[in-house]
Every structure is written in structure tokens, then in C-alpha cells.
Amino acid sequence: MHRDLRLTAVGRRYGIRGPWVLRGVDLAVAPGTLTRIEGANGTGKSTLLRLLARLDAPTEGRITGRPRTAYVPERFPSALPFTAVGYLTHLGTVHGLSRADAARRAADWLERFGAGAYAGTPMTRLSKGSSQKVAVAQALLGDPELLVLDEAWTGLDAAARDELERAVAERTAAGGAVVFVDHDPRRLAGVPDATYTVHDGGLRRRTDSGSPAAGPVTVVAVRGPSGVPLPPEAVRIALSTEETTTGNHRLTVPASHSDVLLRALLAARPPWHVERVQPGAAASSDPGSRA
Amino acid sequence: MTPLVRYQADLLLRSQRWLPPVILYVVFLGVGVQSGQPVLNSLGYTVAALLPVAAWLVRICVTGEPPAARACVAAARGPARAHLACLLTALLAAVLLGVVATVVVTIVSAPASNGHRVHVAPLRAAAAGLPAALACALLGTAVGALTSHPVLRSTGRAVPAMLLGTLFALVLAGSPAQAAVDGLVTGSRTGRPPVELLPLVGAALLTTAAFAAAARLSGRRSP
Numbered sequence: 001m002h003r004d005l006r007l008t009a010v011g012r013r014y015g016i017r018g019p020w021v022l023r024g025v026d027l028a029v030a031p032g033t034l035t036r037i038e039g040a041n042g043t044g045k046s047t048l049l050r051l052l053a054r055l056d057a058p059t060e061g062r063i064t065g066r067p068r069t070a071y072v073p074e075r076f077p078s079a080l081p082f083t084a085v086g087y088l089t090h091l092g093t094v095h096g097l098s099r100a101d102a103a104r105r106a107a108d109w110l111e112r113f114g115a116g117a118y119a120g121t122p123m124t125r126l127s128k129g130s131s132q133k134v135a136v137a138q139a140l141l142g143d144p145e146l147l148v149l150d151e152a153w154t155g156l157d158a159a160a161r162d163e164l165e166r167a168v169a170e171r172t173a174a175g176g177a178v179v180f181v182d183h184d185p186r187r188l189a190g191v192p193d194a195t196y197t198v199h200d201g202g203l204r205r206r207t208d209s210g211s212p213a214a215g216p217v218t219v220v221a222v223r224g225p226s227g228v229p230l231p232p233e234a235v236r237i238a239l240s241t242e243e244t245t246t247g248n249h250r251l252t253v254p255a256s257h258s259d260v261l262l263r264a265l266l267a268a269r270p271p272w273h274v275e276r277v278q279p280g281a282a283a284s285s286d287p288g289s290r291a
Numbered sequence: 292m293t294p295l296v297r298y299q300a301d302l303l304l305r306s307q308r309w310l311p312p313v314i315l316y317v318v319f320l321g322v323g324v325q326s327g328q329p330v331l332n333s334l335g336y337t338v339a340a341l342l343p344v345a346a347w348l349v350r351i352c353v354t355g356e357p358p359a360a361r362a363c364v365a366a367a368r369g370p371a372r373a374h375l376a377c378l379l380t381a382l383l384a385a386v387l388l389g390v391v392a393t394v395v396v397t398i399v400s401a402p403a404s405n406g407h408r409v410h411v412a413p414l415r416a417a418a419a420g421l422p423a424a425l426a427c428a429l430l431g432t433a434v435g436a437l438t439s440h441p442v443l444r445s446t447g448r449a450v451p452a453m454l455l456g457t458l459f460a461l462v463l464a465g466s467p468a469q470a471a472v473d474g475l476v477t478g479s480r481t482g483r484p485p486v487e488l489l490p491l492v493g494a495a496l497l498t499t500a501a502f503a504a505a506a507r508l509s510g511r512r513s514p
């Protein structure tokens with residue numbers, strides 16, 4: 001499939017005689033999946049992400065598939081002679097939107113990340129966190145098929161960090177693939193479909209990530225017609241589901257995915273009735289409510 | 292491609308990094324071209340000076356964008372196309388500058404050959420000057436493309452290489468720019484504006500090859 005990005009025996013080194021940064025890497029990124037890349041500093045995570053975003057060609061091996069890609073770099077420069085919304089409008093058109101559409105979405109995304117007030121501010125005057133918000137908005141406004149996040153959460157405030165997690169959940173729910181690197185182990189904990197560790201230039205899939213949700217969870221209580229199973233989409237997102245009484249279900253989801261879950265439940269035919277949404281205790285499959 | 296070029300052009304315009312080469316060009320013309328001099332000779336001078344300016348504009352466009360911002364654009368459209376947009380923006384700027392300079396110089400110069408012996412129609416002079424300016428703009432951007440990132444990555448090597456490249460492009464026999472300038476200077480002696488298009492075709496071919504090579508390389512050589 002064209003949108004399916006696949007790395008086959010990929011190696012990368014800088015310079016003709018340089019040491020191999022990565023070697024023998026096999027990786028497939030399917031649409032609608034969330035992939036986490038881990039590894040210590042300097043192991044080649046960023047190189048791998050640059051290869052995935054097709055910013056860089058492999059020295060050996062093959063990369064196939066060319067999804068519409070957006071990339072969020074680790075550090076975003078503010079040394080651009082645009083206003084935030086001016087830059088985003090340009091990037092929106094580069095991502096294939098019309099100018100009017102790009103400007104509208106730029107304003108929307110800045111608003112979502114709490115940077116709406118800085119829309120008309122020259123980027124050279126933005127703080128580090130605000131310019132990171134611009135970098136994230138740049139990647140999200142084109143609804144990319146592949147979103148590559150290189151420590152995109154660094155520098156964002158708490159509200160924007162949560163918003164970015166929700167945006168990632170929305171992107172994967174909409175069929176986009178997301179690959180991310182982040183040093184916080186609780187980032188989107190329990191959600192990734194696959195976690196890989198970069199070690200000694202190779203890539204290993206981590207299989208021990210069985211501990212569900214070390215991060216915050218949300219408990220959703222819903223009622224539906226008795227005998228009707230929960231929508232498969234909702235079951236896939238939920239960490240645990242429990243039928244409390246006939247027709248009444250209690251679902252535990254990562255907090256980042258609560259909006260996506262609610263959308264799946266309300267859009268189902270017949271729709272489910274949402275009775276209660278409340279934050280659950282972290283790292284617990286027992287959804288006791290927090291005081 | 293259009294959104295990419297529009298973005299790059301806006302970046303160039305707002306960064307104001309185009310000011311030094313343009314001011315230098317204007318000063319150079321102000322010193323070298325005086326009103327009332329034979330038009331074709333002045334045009335030869337004008338298009339020759341455009342070549343290094345075009346190479347400099349490429350350098351400005353290629354180095355002007357911070358690497359992280361460049362990566363965002365390259366992820367969306369591919370590094371080759373992102374780089375090509377930089378080069379095309381520089382070419383457009385150089386062509387614009389060349390056209391304006393040609394028109395102004397044609398207006399202020401004397402419509403005559405050397406020694407004011409033969410009358411040279413200003414329109415015909417401009418018609419000879421414009422292809423020559425275009426050839427020099429093309430060849431200058433080609434030199435710029437081959438002597439900046441990603442072909443030459445250290446500034447220490449890139450800038451001397453660019454200066455040498457522009458010099459060779461102007462003086463080496465067989466170079467389209469040399470042929471274009473020579474045609475104007477000879478035309479000024481004889482009073483017949485040159486109508487050859489060969490230099491322009493040659494410059495276009497060389498520039499296409501240079502742009503293609505640089506764009507191709509930009510996908511394989513990241514920072």
C-alpha cells in the first residue's frame with residue numbers, strides 16, 4: 001500500500017568512512033498506528049525519525065511508501081521573518097491547503113494550543129514554548145498521513161502537552177500514523193501500538209510494555225441497548241471494559257483518548273448514551289474515582 | 292511548487308538579506324554605467340555584473356532558512372523539491388533584477404554605437420540585452436547552486452568556490468555568459484545589436500542540469 005511506510009535493512013552513516021549510526025533496521029509503519037521510539041541520547045533516534053520523514057536517504061537498504069508527512073523538529077527556530085499565523089498559512093499551502101483554508105486552520109490550531117493571542121506576533125518575539133506551539137500546529141494543520149514527532153512535547157506548557165496528546169489520538173483515530181520520540185516514559189503511556197528501542201545502531205521491538213497506562217486515565221460510563229456489544233473502535237481504544245449491569249458499561253481509557261472514545265460511542269449506530277465521564281486513578285485497572 | 296516558491300520568496304523578501312547584493316549591484320552600475328554612454332556597451336557591463344549577484348542570491352536563499360524550518364517543509368514536499376524552490380526563488384529574483392536593470396540602462400544610455408557613429412534603436416538594444424541578462428541570471432544561479440549547500444557545505448570552501456565560479460563563467464571562452472556579454476560588447480563596436488539565442492539556450496541547459504544535481508543531492512546529504 002502506498003501509504004504504508006516500510007524500512008528494509010536500512011543503514012545510515014554520515015560521511016563515507018563514518019561509523020554506522022543505524023544498521024539493519026526493519027520497520028513498518030501502518031496507517032492508524034502509534035509508534036514509540038526509545039533510546040538513550042545519541043543512539044540515533046533522531047536519525048531514524050529523519051529517515052522516516054524522508055528528510056534523509058538511507059546509506060544502504062530501502063525505504064518504500066510515501067505518505068503525506070509532517071515533521072516536528074526537536075528545537076524550532078524563531079528566527080523566521082513571519083508572524084505566527086503568516087508562517088502557518090505558508091506551511092498550510094505547502095501541505096496542500098488553499099490559502100483561505102490554511103489561514104483558518106492556522107488560527108484554529110493556535111487557539112487549541114492556547115497561543116491564539118500570539119497569532120499576529122512576529123516569530124522572533126515568541127518565547128521558546130510558543131514557537132514550539134507553532135511548530136506543532138504547522139505539522140497538524142495539514143492532516144498528515146504520517147506525523148513524525150521528535151520530542152515535540154519539550155518546552156510546551158502542561159495544557160499544550162495534554163492537547164498534543166489528544167491531537168495525536170485524533171490523528172491515529174482518523175487513520176494517520178504517528179511516530180514519536182519522547183523522554184518522558186509516561187507520554188501516551190499504554191497507548192502505542194508498538195514500542196521500539198534503538199540500541200547499538202539496531203532497532204528492537206519492546207514486548208514487555210504490558211503494563212497498561214502508567215499515565216492518567218479517564219473512566220467513561222455508558223448505557224446502550226442490552227445485548228448490543230460496544231463498538232469495536234471503542235473496545236480497541238479502551239484499556240479495560242466492564243459491563244457493570246446489563247447494558248451499562250464502564251470503560252477506562254488513557255486520558256488523551258477520551259475525546260476519541262466519546263466520538264466513537266456517540267457516532268455509533270445506534271448511539272450510546274454517555275452517563276458519566278470522570279478522571280480515573282492513574283496506573284490502575286480499577287477505575288475508582290479520585291476525590 | 293507554487294506554494295513552496297511563494298513561501299521562499301516571502302522569506303527572502305522579509306528577511307531583507309537581499310539588500311546587500313542589490314545595493315552592491317546598484318552601486319556598481321552607478322559607477323560603471325553613465326548616462327549618455329553607448330547602450331550596448333553599458334548593457335554588456337550590466338548583464339556581466341548580474342552573474343555574481345545571482346550566485347549570491349542563491350547563497351542567501353539556500354542558507355537563509357533555519358535547518359529545522361527547512362526540515363518541516365522538506366517533510367511535506369520532499370527535500371529535493373524544497374531545495375528546488377530555493378533555487379527557483381533566487382533565479383526569479385535575479386531575473387527580476389536583470390530585467391529592471393536592463394530597462395533602466397537602456398533608457399539612460401545613448402542609442403548609439405561606440406564613438407556615436409551608428410544609431411542603435413533602444414528597443415532593439417533592449418531586445419538584445421534581455422536574453423543576455425537572462426543568460427547571466429541563469430548561469431549565476433547555476434554557479435550558486437553548485438557552490439552552496441548541499442554540494443559544498445563549509446562556508447570556507449563555498450564562498451571562494453562561488454567567486455572563482457563566477458569569474459570563470461564570465462571569462463572562460465565557451466561559457467554562455469561570456470558569449471552573451473561578448474555579443475553585446477562586439478555589437479556596440481559594430482552598431483548591430485546581437486540577435487543570437489545560443490548563449491541563452493546553453494545557459495538554460497547548464498542551469499537545469501545544475502539545479503537537478505543540487506536538488507537530487509539535497510535528499511541524500513542532510514545537515
